[in-house]
Amino acid sequence: MALKVTLVKSPIGFEKSQGATARALGLTRIGRSVEVPDNASIQGMVFKIKHMVTVEQVEEAAK
DSSP states (O other): OEEEEEEOSOOTTSOHHHHHHHHHTTOOSTTOEEEEEOSHHHHHHHHHTTTTEEEEEEOOOOO
16 A cells, blocks of 8 residues: 655644655655655654645555
């Protein structure tokens, strides 16, 4: 499983660490989406900025 995380709110006006977390996930602009693996560290990062993002579960493509 993977997660599709989309930035829907600007990190400006929130704690600097929350903006840094969004950038660490690869979210640089509003509307930008990234697919990240579904593991404990990513879930913790998403939980920290849950008020700025939307999250969907996606199936990984078979290789």
